[in-house]
Amino acid sequence: MKFNWNRSLKIKIASLFSLLIAIAFSLNWMVATQTIRGEKIDDLEKTLQHLLYESHDEYIFEPLTLKSDLTFLYSIPHNQMILDNSEASHLRFLIARSPYHGQKNEISSYVKLSNTLYLNAISDDAKLQLSVNKYSQKLLIRYLFSLLAVLIISLFLLDYYMKPLSILAQKTRDWKSGDEFALDNSGREIEEVAAAFNTLIRRLEGFRSKEAELFKEAAHELKTPLALMRSRLDVYENLPTYKKEKFVIDLGRDIERLTDELKNVLFLESSDFEDPVSLNINTAVRNIVHKVDILAKRKKLFIKLPEESFFVTTPEKLLHKVLMALIENAMTYATDNSQIDIETDPLLRTIAIANEIGNEKYLFSSKIGHKMLLRLSEELNFSYEITQHPSRYAITLKFL
Numbered sequence: 001m002k003f004n005w006n007r008s009l010k011i012k013i014a015s016l017f018s019l020l021i022a023i024a025f026s027l028n029w030m031v032a033t034q035t036i037r038g039e040k041i042d043d044l045e046k047t048l049q050h051l052l053y054e055s056h057d058e059y060i061f062e063p064l065t066l067k068s069d070l071t072f073l074y075s076i077p078h079n080q081m082i083l084d085n086s087e088a089s090h091l092r093f094l095i096a097r098s099p100y101h102g103q104k105n106e107i108s109s110y111v112k113l114s115n116t117l118y119l120n121a122i123s124d125d126a127k128l129q130l131s132v133n134k135y136s137q138k139l140l141i142r143y144l145f146s147l148l149a150v151l152i153i154s155l156f157l158l159d160y161y162m163k164p165l166s167i168l169a170q171k172t173r174d175w176k177s178g179d180e181f182a183l184d185n186s187g188r189e190i191e192e193v194a195a196a197f198n199t200l201i202r203r204l205e206g207f208r209s210k211e212a213e214l215f216k217e218a219a220h221e222l223k224t225p226l227a228l229m230r231s232r233l234d235v236y237e238n239l240p241t242y243k244k245e246k247f248v249i250d251l252g253r254d255i256e257r258l259t260d261e262l263k264n265v266l267f268l269e270s271s272d273f274e275d276p277v278s279l280n281i282n283t284a285v286r287n288i289v290h291k292v293d294i295l296a297k298r299k300k301l302f303i304k305l306p307e308e309s310f311f312v313t314t315p316e317k318l319l320h321k322v323l324m325a326l327i328e329n330a331m332t333y334a335t336d337n338s339q340i341d342i343e344t345d346p347l348l349r350t351i352a353i354a355n356e357i358g359n360e361k362y363l364f365s366s367k368i369g370h371k372m373l374l375r376l377s378e379e380l381n382f383s384y385e386i387t388q389h390p391s392r393y394a395i396t397l398k399f400l
Contacts, residue, residue, distance in 0.1 A: 010158045018151045025143040033136040040087060040128050041107055047086045048109035048121040051079055056111050056119065063115045066095050089127035094120040164190040172197070225258040277316050281344055281351055282309030288324050289342075292331060300337045306344040306351070312399045314380045322376050323351075326395060330355040333393070354387075354394035 059076055070093040073079060083091060088107075094100055100120040102108040107128070110120045168190070229251060236247045282305075289296075289303055296303055312319070330340050334355035341354045373384050377397075387394045 010155065010162055014151060014154045014158055017154050018147060021150050022147055025147060029136070029140055029143055032139055033132065036135050037128070037132045040132060041125075044087055044107050044123065044128060045109050047082060048088065048091075048107070048123065049111070051082050052109060052111040052119055052121050054078055054082075056113070064095055064113060064117065064119065065115075066097075066117070068095055070095070087128045087131055088123040089125070091121060091123045094122060096120060165193075168194060168197070175201075225254050229254045229258070275315070276313045278311050278313050279316055279319060280309055280311055282306055284320060284323060285327075285342055285344075285351070288320065288327055292324070292328055295328070295331050296340075299331065299334065301331055301334060302339045303331075304339060304341045304343075306342050308344050308346050310344065310346040310349055310399075312349070314399075318376070319380055322380065326353050326397075330393075333358050349399045350396055351399075352394055352396040354392060357388075357391055357393050 055073055055076060055078075058078070059073070064070075073093050074091075096118050097116075099110040099118050100108050100122060102122060105125045106122055107125060108120055108122045110118045112118055232247060232250055232254065236242050236244075286305060289305065295301075327340075327342070330353050334340055335358045338356040341352070343352045343354075344350065345352075377384055380399075382397045382399045384398070385396045387396070
């Protein structure tokens with residue numbers, strides 16, 4: 001399989017992780033740069049203040065005035081040494097009646113003289129900013145190298161820890177019936193994926209085996225009415241005494257039988273693949289009866305609904321399908337103007353559907369009908385009992 005960088009989960013995770021680290025580095029770099037600038041401004045202010053105090057104590061012997069010449073302060077050896085080792089730039093001295101507060105790009109400090117005037121030292125931040133930029137560039141380069149190292153390490157680690165996924169994908173491509181997706185020492189998440197695959201495979205295998213059994217049963221059940229129809233055609237063709245009216249009646253019965261068997265097969269073929277949920281039996285029955293009420297009105301049937309109820313945990317769509325088939329079965333084959341009784345017993349966890357028997361054959365009376373109930377009872381976790389008297393037919397489901 002051709003590798004696609006744009007669709008690689010490993011690359012996406014590494015890129016996302018690196019982006020988050022880059023954002024963290026950027027915020028940290030900006031905070032560090034501002035911290036460095038603040039520390040350097042504080043150091044320069046302390047340096048200028050030290051220079052002023054030393055100058056005032058050691059080199060100023062007469063009171064200074066607003067018109068005093070301060071150029072001598074630049075030539076003091078001590079001051080020159082301090083300024084050469086500092087980050088002061090374009091330094092100037094100022095006598096004022098109040099302390100000088102530096103502007104946006106200025107750093108200043110002052111000392112109060114004995115005559116209430118203030119001696120101020122003022123520097124711009126050009127040299128300081130160059131120093132801050134130098135340190136911030138070094139820090140940025142280190143961050144970039146660190147980010148690159150994190151990206152490379154994350155790619156190697158992702159490649160190592162995601163390798164079981166590649167093995168799982170290969171096993172999926174090479175899977176044969178009966179194979180297991182067992183991955184040892186691959187991490188809890190990967191093992192959960194493998195376990196989910198195994199569960200899915202078992203469920204699919206179960207459906208495949210049920211489908212194979214279904215078609216085997218369908219072939220057996222459908223073979224008989226088809227053979228009978230073929231035989232009737234041969235007899236009708238070769239036996240002059242076989243009356244047309246009788247042939248039509250017999251063939252019609254064969255077609256009805258074939259139709260019933262096909263209906264059974266189509267019902268049994270569809271099995272919903274869903275997770276169990278908690279359901280109220282009474283609510284489910286009432287919803288189904290509401291949907292098929294038109295059939296009851298057509299045959300003038302009275303349906304007695306249950307008063308009590310209980311909850312079952314089972315696949316919802318499949319349970320509705322079974323209850324719908326049972327209720328429709330009772331309504332279809334019940335005598336006109338009769339009553340259908342639907343009763344529930346919360347203690348025994350049973351639901352019973354009973355009706356007066358008409359003249360037609362019941363869906364669940366055939367062999368494949370019993371197979372259908374047997375299969376569905378296993379999936380929905382219930383047992384069933386069919387009771388048939390000369391005039392009454394009932395089926396009872398007991399949920400376990």
